[in-house]
Amino acid sequence: MPVKKNDAIDWNGKTVLITGGTGSFGRRFAETLLDRYNLKKLIILSRDEHKQHDMQQSEVFRDRDELRYFIGDVRDQDRLRMAMRGVDCVVHAAALKHVPAAEYNPFECIRTNVNGAENVVSAAIETGVPRIIALSTDKAVNPINIYGASKLASDKIFVAANMLAGDEPTRFAVVRYGNVLGSRGSIVPLLRQFAAEGRKSLPLTDDRMTRFWITLDQGINFVLSCAGLMRGGEIFVPKVPSMKIVDMMKVIAPGIPHEVIGIRPGEKLHEVLMSEDDTATVLDFGDRYAICPPHDSRVQAYHERRGATAVEQGFRYASDKNDDWLDAKRLKALIGDA
Numbered sequence: 235m236p237v238k239k240n241d242a243i244d245w246n247g248k249t250v251l252i253t254g255g256t257g258s259f260g261r262r263f264a265e266t267l268l269d270r271y272n273l274k275k276l277i278i279l280s281r282d283e284h285k286q287h288d289m290q291q292s293e294v295f296r297d298r299d300e301l302r303y304f305i306g307d308v309r310d311q312d313r314l315r316m317a318m319r320g321v322d323c324v325v326h327a328a329a330l331k332h333v334p335a336a337e338y339n340p341f342e343c344i345r346t347n348v349n350g351a352e353n354v355v356s357a358a359i360e361t362g363v364p365r366i367i368a369l370s371t372d373k374a375v376n377p378i379n380i381y382g383a384s385k386l387a388s389d390k391i392f393v394a395a396n397m398l399a400g401d402e403p404t405r406f407a408v409v410r411y412g413n414v415l416g417s418r419g420s421i422v423p424l425l426r427q428f429a430a431e432g433r434k435s436l437p438l439t440d441d442r443m444t445r446f447w448i449t450l451d452q453g454i455n456f457v458l459s460c461a462g463l464m465r466g467g468e469i470f471v472p473k474v475p476s477m478k479i480v481d482m483m484k485v486i487a488p489g490i491p492h493e494v495i496g497i498r499p500g501e502k503l504h505e506v507l508m509s510e511d512d513t514a515t516v517l518d519f520g521d522r523y524a525i526c527p528p529h530d531s532r533v534q535a536y537h538e539r540r541g542a543t544a545v546e547q548g549f550r551y552a553s554d555k556n557d558d559w560l561d562a563k564r565l566k567a568l569i570g571d572a
């Protein structure tokens with residue numbers, strides 16, 4: 235069941251705030267909104283003035299009067315409250331997301347990803363923002379590293395926030411997906427860099443390892459459609475293809491031998507977007523799944539009335555058991571897009 239037309243938000247005239255607006259997701263999301271709609275205001279909130287300056291000076295964002303650059307830290311609730319006045323939708327993308335950095339600096343990761351989530355929730359309720367979408371990751375499911383654990387805690391905070399909001403109009407939902415093809419520091423640019431450096435071999439963790447793959451634009455369109463579809467408390471998961479890392483290496487850097495280095499601390503062989511423990515409230519929308527909030531059966535009932543269907547008990551959405559696999563041709567097409 236595709237998203238019904240009348241679910242789509244008319245973003246024209248709206249004020250949108252992106253936390254982490256200078257990151258890979260945030261910049262592209264901002265570009266997409268500015269391309270497609272006449273926003274009233276688009277607020278970019280992040281810490282580093284240089285990234286904001288670079289963004290401001292870039293061809294894409296130069297002379298865009300709708301843009302406001304807000305220096306701010308999601309650890310600072312007062313600043314968030316100030317930034318959220320008059321905002322119609324917050325997309326919460328700010329995060330510390332590097333697994334090894336988070337393992338080494340666990341408190342920093344918790345301050346940004348967990349305390350930051352709480353601050354976004356409190357500021358949004360106090361300022362009456364109608365919709366908040368928080369970005370999550372497959373690493374939040376049965377987490378084995380602090381990054382994943384902090385994102386799981388963040389997801390729980392956003393789902394529970396709908397109860398805190400009570401009769402207030404503020405509603406929160408989460409969007410969760412896997413690896414973004416071509417994002418900063420990810421495998422595709424890294425392999426290209428290794429190939430360009432003329433490396434004699436490429437490090438491969440494990441030739442069985444699989445991941446879910448999505449392009450940034452797919453992720454952005456997914457967030458936009460979920461913002462329209464949400465009732466509050468859902469964790470939306472797109473249906474996306476999987477691929478083995480080793481097969482991806484053969485496409486991106488063909489002819490270079492692989493040296494198996496073993497799985498690194500905090501890494502899994504396969505990723506899971508929804509576990510069998512979620513199935514009681516999981517709905518299938520055709521192009522996506524949603525884990526509906528267990529505390530509010532009205533949300534699940536609403537989506538079921540509109541055609542979403544329950545999944546089989548014990549259903550698990552894992553990157554090694556996916557029905558949809560990327561082959562070389564499709565990967566090349568996706569990388570072209572990315």
Ligand SMILES: NC(=O)c1ccc[n+]([C@@H]2O[C@H](COP(=O)([O-])OP(=O)(O)OC[C@H]3O[C@@H](n4cnc5c(N)ncnc54)[C@H](OP(=O)(O)O)[C@@H]3O)[C@@H](O)[C@H]2O)c1
Nearest residue numbers: 254256257258259280281282307308328329369371414417
């Ligand atoms: N990339 C992926 O493969 C992937 C996959 C699944 C989910 N996600 C999720 O998608 C979201 C966006 O990821 P991304 O790839 O765009 O990350 P990114 O490129 O690293 O960008 C992170 C952004 O957050 C800002 N930020 C970091 N700490 C902050 C703080 N304390 N207060 C305010 N802003 C802060 C950064 O700017 P400053 O440093 O200047 O503050 C930057 O603008 C994250 O929530 C991530 O967990 C990403």
